[in-house]
Structure formats: C-alpha cells, structure tokens
Amino acid sequence: MLRKQGFLKRKSLSDKLKKLFGMGKAEDQLYEELEELLIEGDIGPRVALEVIDELREKRKKIKIRTREEYIHTLKELLSDYLLADTLVPGKGVLNFYLVLGVNGVGKTTTIAKMAHYFRKHHGIEKILLCAADTFRAAAIDQLHLHGQRLNFKVVSQKHGADPGAVIYDSITSAKTKDFELILADTAGRMHTKAHLIKELEKIDKIICGKIDKNLYKKVLVIDATTGQNAYTQAEIFHNAIGIDSVIMAKYDSTAKGGIIISICNGLKIPFSFMGTGEKPDDLVPFNRDMYIDSLIGSS
Secondary structure, three states: OHHHHOOOOOHHHHHHHHHHHOOOOOHHHHHHHHHHHHHHOOOOHHHHHHHHHHHHHHHHHHOOOOHHHHHHHHHHHHHOOOOEOOOOOOOOOOEEEEEEOOOOOOHHHHHHHHHHHHHHHHOOOOEEEEEOOOOOHHHHHHHHHHHHHHOOEEEOOOOOOOHHHHHHHHHHHHHHOOOOEEEEEOOOOHHHHHHHHHHHHHHHHHHHOOOOHHHEEEEEEEEHHHOOHHHHHHHHHHHHHOOOEEEEEOHHHOOOOOHHHHHHHHHOOOEEEEEOOOOOOOEEEOOHHHHHHHHHOOO
C-alpha cells in the first residue's frame, strides 16, 4: 500500500532502528545511539533531543520493553510534530498559488503535477500556468513544454522580463477568461538573497492587491535529497514572504526525509504533497501515518 501511494520505505533509517531496539542495549547507550540515528535521518538535533526526553518519560510510565513497543511509541511521538495541510482550490473563483523554491528543487515540474492533480481529482479545468521565473530562459521553456503536454495555457514574457509584470498579466488574463486557478513559477536565486526577498515582496504586493487573501497561497517546494539545507531554505522564504504550505519533491530519491519533522516543528508550516517520481501522477497528498510508516518502518 505504501509503495502504491508513493511512500517508499526509508530502509536506511527504519532498518537501523529495528536493529537498535532489538539488541538489548543498556538504556543510556540505546538513547545515545537513537539520538544519533534520528539526527542522521535529518530529523534534526532539537527534535531528536526532545523525542529522547519524551521517550524516557514514556518508558517510566508505560514500561516499554520490546522492540515493537519502542517503535510504536517512537512513531507516536514523531507523529505529534507533523502538520498536514490540504490544498484544495475553491471552485467558481480565482485562486492563486505562488510556487517558491531554490533553483533545482523541481518547482516547474511540481507545478505541472499540481495542475494535473487538481484537474484530475478536484475537477478544476480552467488552470493557468504563469512563467514568472524570468531569470532562467530554460524555466520558461520548460513550463511551456509542460503546458503543451498537459493542455494548460501558459502566460509568459521574454527572458529577463519583470516577474511582477508577468504575474499582473496572468491575473488580468485569468479574470477576463474566468480561470479558477493560477499556478505561478518563480525564480529562486539564493546566492542573491537580498534581491530575491525584494523581488518576492514586490510580487506578493501585486497579488494581494488583486486576489482575495483567502484564495492566495504561497507554496514552497523543497528537495528531499538536500537534507538540512532544506530547513534553511524554508526559513529564508518563510521570513521573507510567509509560507502557507510545503511540498517535498524527489521523496523517492532519498533514504532519509526526516527534514519534514524539523520544518513542521521549527517553522510551524504544514506539508501538503510529496513528489514521488517524474510522471504527472507522481504527486500524492501528504499523509502523516503513511509518512511515519515509511520513515520509521513497521514494528
């Protein structure tokens, strides 16, 4: 079931946990090694320490002894840190999803998957793709290619154009033709952080002036393979513009994935989708139970 849903087993972490809990180690040594494994799995030092302390307290109260009991309790503790969000565009009104993320995380491909998902599962037919990443000509071309393949209209301007102008044009066009959703691609030049933030603030102001705030979502895409760097990226974008939801791309390409727990705990941002491959259908809603099962494994 997990494999069908795209939540593959994180064997690197789950197998090590099974081995750890099955070795009959002294309690202090077990907790020390467990902390190392959690940090290694990208869960992060802060959460790892908190979980260890909570596990110690649980063990005193409910007398955890077996490997199965340890794994079950650990899954319960980690699940409490997770925040899930359901991104569902309203029908009959214009929704705007500003899709953010650094270059190379898979934003443009994720946008195509989102459009396909909303059409297939929510019946949103009138979706407009907006090529506001004008810094990279390849991003504009790639979005047009996805639009052609999946039959979605794309609004774009030439390479180097003002992203705010592209955003403005897309909203004007969408309102004229009664579109229900705009999915906008954006640039992610983290090496010019100050310029990026200024650009995003300008784009945000334009959107807020033309779209109902309840229909406007800022969605961050992170790459599962980047580990703790993804937390830094999320923090920068969140501080700059305020992130409503996160999508983890390339979840099928890592044996870790614990960074989701760190972001939910540290930044209080929920996750909505997981990218599990290159095909249009390889985008699945974030499910807390399935994610924890794939990360920690079954008892």
